Each structure stands twice: as structure tokens, then as C-alpha cells.
Amino acid sequence: MTSQPLPAQLPQTDLTRHRRLREQGSLERAELDAILDAGFVCHLGVVVEGRPLVVPTVYGRDERQLFVHGSVASRSLAGGTPVCVTVTHVDGLVLARSVFEHGVNYRSAVIHGEARKVTDPEEKLEGLRRLTEHATPGQWSYARRPSRKELAATTLLALSLEEASVKIRTGAPDDGDGPDAELGLWAGTLPLTAVWGAPVADPLLAPDVPVPGHIARREGTRHG
Amino acid sequence: MTSQPLPAQLPQTDLTRHRRLREQGSLERAELDAILDAGFVCHLGVVVEGRPLVVPTVYGRDERQLFVHGSVASRSLAGGTPVCVTVTHVDGLVLARSVFEHGVNYRSAVIHGEARKVTDPEEKLEGLRRLTEHATPGQWSYARRPSRKELAATTLLALSLEEASVKIRTGAPDDGDGPDAELGLWAGTLPLTAVWGAPVADPLLAPDVPVPGHIARREGTRHG
Structure with missing residues (x-):
């Protein structure tokens, strides 16, 4: 792992290419960063005996990688396991004239990669610091830090932020200039x-x- | 599919058994129902060429099954595909005396099953009605309903609610009666x-x- 910054444009790979609703895709790494920085709970997906398992867990990050609390999914993460981490912020409902044009305003990041179990105690401590500070800035220097035993009992995963995709929807419904606009129905958004x-x-x-x-x-x- | 109600107790299967933090698991179907009824966005996990993919999407439900908007994941859902749908509500941060005891108050439901593509137009219309009403009660009878063409262009998946597990954490941190209580640090929760x-x-x-x-x-x- 070098100290080179990750490219400002997200890569287009088989996993990240936007196949549908292309207008909602973004290739800006800055958008990815903003979505990750705005949350602290992600959904971690793994494959267990050929079946998907999706569990919520907490995360933190540095410039190049995500740190994810191992929790439930750790039993199936034997190093180098492909994982998918998704962070979603729901900003409201899109209430169109037609049911078909209904939707959700949201910001979502999907990160693909192979989870690495962090085993080096110093790196683990730094990862936990970032995770703690990500959820509650200021808490790492306030609370009692992990003992060696607690550190050993904690599963922390690291995941590169290289391969990721972003989707964002904002604003009004899309049927304001179509034939349904004549129906006289109220349309807009309901923010959350x-x-x-x-x-x-x-x-x-x-x-x-x-x-x-x-x-x-x-x-x-x-x-x- | 019979009209028998689903059992009030959730099943304990290899997929749903709580392996960690058992105290947070619930086997009450009523808890599952409450978690599903409180949200409208889920995270849908599928396996694509051996790798996990987790995407946010909207859902609705009836007594026995979840209806999920197909969206992005539909390209990999060729009928009978194993899926995992997770619904999570984050209720706040658990700020303990020690970093190790930090956590999140949350309610989460994980549903395992095989996604079925809904193809019958009447069933699809009813599924879309439930999905629309789930997100915005009253909207199905207000907005213009789907035309035959729009209905055909919509991918709707159905997933049985039989195999599901629930985890809930509420309340104060767990280290209030341990040695760390002597540290004199503030501890509690920050509700969201x-x-x-x-x-x-x-x-x-x-x-x-x-x-x-x-x-x-x-x-x-x-x-x-």
C-alpha cells in the first residue's frame, strides 16, 4: 500500500459500472468521501456457502480504506473473502403524479473488495480510533481505550476504497413536464x-x- | 402458498440462529413485523458471480411475504436466486466508559429466501400497491396508477417472510456496574x-x- 492518493475519479469496472438509471451515478471520489463521512452504519454483504448475508455494522475510514467492525459476519471472513459494503442515506420520498415515477431521494455508496482482517495491534488500535472518532468525534480521547486483551477480542476488517460506485438522487419528480402534469395532482418531495x-x-x-x-x-x- | 398465518415464533435455522450477542436476538415474529412496518428502504443482497452485491431499494409487504423493487439487482435475479434482505433502524449511539463497550442502539431484521419474480399482472399490481402504501399511506388512491406498459416495465420481487431473524439493542451501556464505573466518565446514549x-x-x-x-x-x- 503506497501513500499515493486514490484517483479523484472512481474506476469503471464490471462491478461498479452503472447499468441502470445512469443519470444517478457519480464517478467523483469526493462524492464517495462525503457519503462515507456522513454516516457511521453500513451494510456488509458476504457470501456464506453460496448464499448472501447482509448485516449492519459500524465503520470508520482513512484516506485509502474503510475499517469495519467484524461482528456477526466475521465467522465467514477468512481473509481475502470478497465483500460488499453499502452506505445509504435516505433523504426523502419522491412523490410523482404517477406511481411509476415515484422514488426515493438518497445518497448511496457501494464498495467492492476483499476484506482483510487487521491483526497488527498498532494498526488495529489506529483502526479502532478512526472507527470511534467517526461515530463520535472526541470520544477516543475521552473514554478508556482498549486494553491488550480487549484489542485481541475485537475483530476489525479493512477494505480498500479503490473500487466503489456512488448513486445520488435529489430534487423533484421527473414527470413535471410530461402528460401527467395535466392531472392536477400535487407532486413534490417529502424530506426525511x-x-x-x-x-x-x-x-x-x-x-x-x-x-x-x-x-x-x-x-x-x-x-x- | 396457504392462507395459514406464519408462526408467531421465528424459526431457528442455520441461517437465522444468533451466533453472537445472543441477548440481542429476538424470536418474536411481532418484532419482525414492527421493524418491517417502521421502514421502507431495505438492503438487498445477492451473489453475482461468486461475489456479494448489496443495494438499497424500497419494499412493501403483506402478511406472508416482502415485495421488493427489483432495480439494480434484478439483472442477477433469474428466479429462485438466494437473496438476503436486511432492514435496519439506527436508534442512537451507546457511549460507554470504555471504547470496547461502545455500540449502537438499533433494530434490525434479516430475511433469507429465494426471490421470486412477480409476473402475474394482478399480483404485480397488488404488490406495487402494497409497496406504494408502505412508503406513503394514501398515495395509491391519489396518484395515477401504473398503465399496462408501466407495469410490464417494473420488476417486482417477492420473498417469503418465513426465514428471518431479528436483533434489537436498546438502553444504556453495559459497563455501568463494572470496574470502569469508577473512572468518573460520563456514559449513556445519544438518540438519533x-x-x-x-x-x-x-x-x-x-x-x-x-x-x-x-x-x-x-x-x-x-x-x-
Whole structure:
């Protein structure tokens, strides 16, 4: 692995080429980065005895690779296993004049590659740092860090960000200038937004422990 | 397919048995139903030439099966193909004293089966009705329904809800009564909520078309 930056244009391979709805595909790596940075839960797909298995899990990243918490899928990831990681943000419903033109506004990234189990303790610690900071910036320097034993008990996977594709849909329905516009029906979008709520203290927490600033200041901010 | 209701307990098969974090598994079909009813976007996993592919798509359901919009994955679904459909709601971050105990509060359903392409026009229309009503109740009787040509151009998949597993995590971190409780660190959860926004009219819409009540009344309500 070199320190060369990944190309600004995503590759077009058999796996990433957009076969349908081409207008929604993007080849900009910056779009991929933005989608990954906006979330912290992905759907990890693996093949187990010829059948697909899709599980949600948390992720972090650096410039070249994704770090994925192994969890359930790790039993089937014996190194070099092909995986697919998908991150999706649902931005709202597209309510057209016709049912046929209905859809969803969304941003989605699909990453293909071979999962590598991270075994080097230093690399694993750095991967966990990125994963923790990705979900909750500021938390790595606040919480107690993993012991050697905890580190060994954690499965962390790394996946190159080289082979990826992006799809994005935004804006109004597509039938505003077609014959259905004459129907007089309302059409538009219904936005969906995820928002962080107020921190809820562990009931077992002593009452005098303040909520740290890096957590408190997320309340009311948008996620995704 | 009979009209017998599906069993209230989910089956324990090689595919659905919870191998890890058993305490988070549920065998109640009612939990599965609740998770499916709370969302409209799933992640559909298929195997393409030995590799996993995971794509987001919309779904609806009846009592016994899921209807999934074919979309991208349809090119690899030649009938009887094993698929995995996962629906996940992220409810917040679990912020423990130790990084090791960090996690996510979530509700997730994983459905295993073989996708069946719905070809009968009447069944397809009924499946599309359920899919449309699932995402936007009231919309099927408001919007223009599919023409015969549009119906033929739509790929709809059906998937039995028999083989499914559910995982749910709620509540506080797990290290409130362990040695880390002495660290004096704040711990708890940071809730994440998805909320429907105000309807945005298509810019091409005539200004006098009112937002129908079934859409307007969703503003400010919670999703997921």
C-alpha cells in the first residue's frame, strides 16, 4: 500500500459500472468521501456457502480504506473473502403524479473488495480510533481505550476504497413536464432528516458527572 | 402458498440462529413485523458471480411475504436466486466508559429466501400497491396508477417472510456496574431520530394545487 492518493475519479469496472438509471451515478471520489463521512452504519454483504448475508455494522475510514467492525459476519471472513459494503442515506420520498415515477431521494455508496482482517495491534488500535472518532468525534480521547486483551477480542476488517460506485438522487419528480402534469395532482418531495437528540445518562451514572462538550454539542444537529 | 398465518415464533435455522450477542436476538415474529412496518428502504443482497452485491431499494409487504423493487439487482435475479434482505433502524449511539463497550442502539431484521419474480399482472399490481402504501399511506388512491406498459416495465420481487431473524439493542451501556464505573466518565446514549419535514412542491407544479392531507399530516412525525 503506497501513500499515493486514490484517483479523484472512481474506476469503471464490471462491478461498479452503472447499468441502470445512469443519470444517478457519480464517478467523483469526493462524492464517495462525503457519503462515507456522513454516516457511521453500513451494510456488509458476504457470501456464506453460496448464499448472501447482509448485516449492519459500524465503520470508520482513512484516506485509502474503510475499517469495519467484524461482528456477526466475521465467522465467514477468512481473509481475502470478497465483500460488499453499502452506505445509504435516505433523504426523502419522491412523490410523482404517477406511481411509476415515484422514488426515493438518497445518497448511496457501494464498495467492492476483499476484506482483510487487521491483526497488527498498532494498526488495529489506529483502526479502532478512526472507527470511534467517526461515530463520535472526541470520544477516543475521552473514554478508556482498549486494553491488550480487549484489542485481541475485537475483530476489525479493512477494505480498500479503490473500487466503489456512488448513486445520488435529489430534487423533484421527473414527470413535471410530461402528460401527467395535466392531472392536477400535487407532486413534490417529502424530506426525511435524522437529528441527534439530547444525551440520555446511564441510570447507573453518578448524578454529578457532566455531559462532555463533544457529546452535548451534537444535540439538535443533523446526521447523514 | 396457504392462507395459514406464519408462526408467531421465528424459526431457528442455520441461517437465522444468533451466533453472537445472543441477548440481542429476538424470536418474536411481532418484532419482525414492527421493524418491517417502521421502514421502507431495505438492503438487498445477492451473489453475482461468486461475489456479494448489496443495494438499497424500497419494499412493501403483506402478511406472508416482502415485495421488493427489483432495480439494480434484478439483472442477477433469474428466479429462485438466494437473496438476503436486511432492514435496519439506527436508534442512537451507546457511549460507554470504555471504547470496547461502545455500540449502537438499533433494530434490525434479516430475511433469507429465494426471490421470486412477480409476473402475474394482478399480483404485480397488488404488490406495487402494497409497496406504494408502505412508503406513503394514501398515495395509491391519489396518484395515477401504473398503465399496462408501466407495469410490464417494473420488476417486482417477492420473498417469503418465513426465514428471518431479528436483533434489537436498546438502553444504556453495559459497563455501568463494572470496574470502569469508577473512572468518573460520563456514559449513556445519544438518540438519533428520523423526522419527516415539510412537503416541497415540484417547481413545475401549478401554485394552486394543495398538498393532500395524507402527505401534509406526516410533517413533524417520526420515521423508523
